[in-house]
Amino acid sequence: SQELEQSPQSLIVQEGKNLTINCTSSKTLYGLYWYKQKYGEGLIFLMMLQKGGEEKSHEKITAKLDEKKQQSSLHITASQPSHAGIYLCGADMNSGGGADGLTFGKGTHLIIQP
Amino acid sequence: DAGVTQSPTHLIKTRGQQVTLRCSPKSGHDTVSWYQQALGQGPQFIFQYYEEEERQRGNFPDRFSGHQFPNYSSELNVNALLLGDSALYLCASSLMWGHIQYFGAGTRLSVL
Numbered sequence: 001s002q003e004l005e006q007s008p009q010s011l012i013v014q015e016g017k018n019l020t021i022n023c024t025s026s027k028t029l030y031g032l033y034w035y036k037q038k039y040g041e042g043l044i045f046l047m048m049l050q051k052g053g054e055e056k057s058h059e060k061i062t063a064k065l066d067e068k069k070q071q072s073s074l075h076i077t078a079s080q081p082s083h084a085g086i087y088l089c090g091a092d093m094n095s096g097g098g099a100d101g102l103t104f105g106k107g108t109h110l111i112i113q114p
Numbered sequence: 115d116a117g118v119t120q121s122p123t124h125l126i127k128t129r130g131q132q133v134t135l136r137c138s139p140k141s142g143h144d145t146v147s148w149y150q151q152a153l154g155q156g157p158q159f160i161f162q163y164y165e166e167e168e169r170q171r172g173n174f175p176d177r178f179s180g181h182q183f184p185n186y187s188s189e190l191n192v193n194a195l196l197l198g199d200s201a202l203y204l205c206a207s208s209l210m211w212g213h214i215q216y217f218g219a220g221t222r223l224s225v226l
Contacts, residue, residue: 004156033214042118042155042204043217050213088156092213101147101170102215104156 003027004091006105008074013079014113021074021108023089031092032072033102034063036085043088046074116141118207118218126224127195135190135221139207145169146188147215148180151203155202163188164210192223200225 005024013019031050035043047056049065060077090102119138127133127142141144145164149157159172182188202222206215
């Protein structure tokens with residue numbers, strides 16, 4: 001089974017609407033990273049969360065890490081066509097510190113309808 | 115400031131051949147990680163290089179090997195290519211104690 005589960009797999013949202021993407025792990029997360037990817041291109045870093053209960057915002061995107069550090073959500077307010085793409089959560093599941101290799105979910109494909 | 119650069123952008127090989135992919139990290143970064151992303155999947159961690167040594171390795175066979183040079187750039191080598199090696203190969207750089215990994219645009223490898 002996948003170590004990091006993302007839901008939904010795909011999402012079609014009308015422009016201007018809000019949406020939420022979830023990322024769930026069965027293990028403690030020592031770092032949770034959200035990235036955005038345009039089809040077939042590299043990953044663009046969005047946000048990093050490390051502390052339980054932490055919440056960060058950038059422009060219209062807010063990400064949270066729950067107190068148990070096993071689930072994160074990404075919320076987009078008033079979606080725009082520029083938000084379309086694949087959203088990936090990546091997790092550091094090692095407690096040893098340092099920039100460890102990340103485990104990724106399968107991604108959420110977001111389509112914004114005008 | 116140049117970000118992470120990868121070359122080549124696209125590559126076509128046949129089964130059994132060998133391939134070398136290259137990565138130049140973001141300026142100031144000392145750690146390079148390689149990932150394989152199959153179509154419709156999330157990236158899978160191959161290995162990470164720090165101080166010219168392999169620091170961590172994911173669940174990939176020995177056909178996948180790498181190298182890091184004194185200027186922190188890195189190579190990924192894959193021997194005896196299989197059809198299943200067709201994927202987007204992503205390089206990410208970071209500071210060892212900086213956590214955030216920044217990705218290049220990737221190399222698209224097609225094995226025929």
